Amino acid sequence: MEVLIFFIESFIAQNRREHWMSLASGKWVKFYSKIDKIDNHLNERCDCIKKNIVENFERIVETKNIKSGFYFDRFSYNELLSPIAFDKIHEDSILVCPKEKVAFYFHHDGWMWYCSL
Numbered sequence: 001m002e003v004l005i006f007f008i009e010s011f012i013a014q015n016r017r018e019h020w021m022s023l024a025s026g027k028w029v030k031f032y033s034k035i036d037k038i039d040n041h042l043n044e045r046c047d048c049i050k051k052n053i054v055e056n057f058e059r060i061v062e063t064k065n066i067k068s069g070f071y072f073d074r075f076s077y078n079e080l081l082s083p084i085a086f087d088k089i090h091e092d093s094i095l096v097c098p099k100e101k102v103a104f105y106f107h108h109d110g111w112m113w114y115c116s117l
Contacts, residue, residue: 001025003070003078007096007103011115016041028077035072036092039107046105046115053112054086057104060114069097 001024008020020041023031039048049056060066061084068082073093081088081095089095091108101117 001078003096003098004072006098007094007115010101010117011043011046011103012038012041013043032072032074032092035094036108038094038105039111039113042105042113042115045117046113049112049114050110053110056114057086057112060102064097064100064102066097066100066102068099069095071095 004024005021008017008024012020020031020038023034066084068080069084071079071081071089071093072095073090076093084095089106091106091110093106095104095106097103103115105113105115107113
């Protein structure tokens with residue numbers, strides 16, 4: 001839960017943090033059922049990338065030297081991904097890399113949100 005708290009406190013708009021913290025402290029299914037709307041609540045530290053998602057993701061991972069991250073989707077809660085591989089990531093999911101202070105949200109329309117402190 002610590003990783004998810006980092007994501008919420010760092011990358012969710014201030015006026016929506018309490019809502020997402022409440023969801024995160026409950027059952028995972030409750031949080032996940034709302035995750036497809038999280039992009040509406042991301043703050044100014046996040047940028048939406050709509051083209052060349054795989055290439056951009058791989059470039060960021062390489063540039064930031066990201067070796068691992070914690071993955072959240074419908075079936076996985078706080079699963080450690082190491083090494084990080086794009087083919088293991090699904091839509092409506094979050095990858096948080098607290099060591100590098102970055103996170104990714106993968107939207108069901110194929111977009112990727114990149115968040116960085």
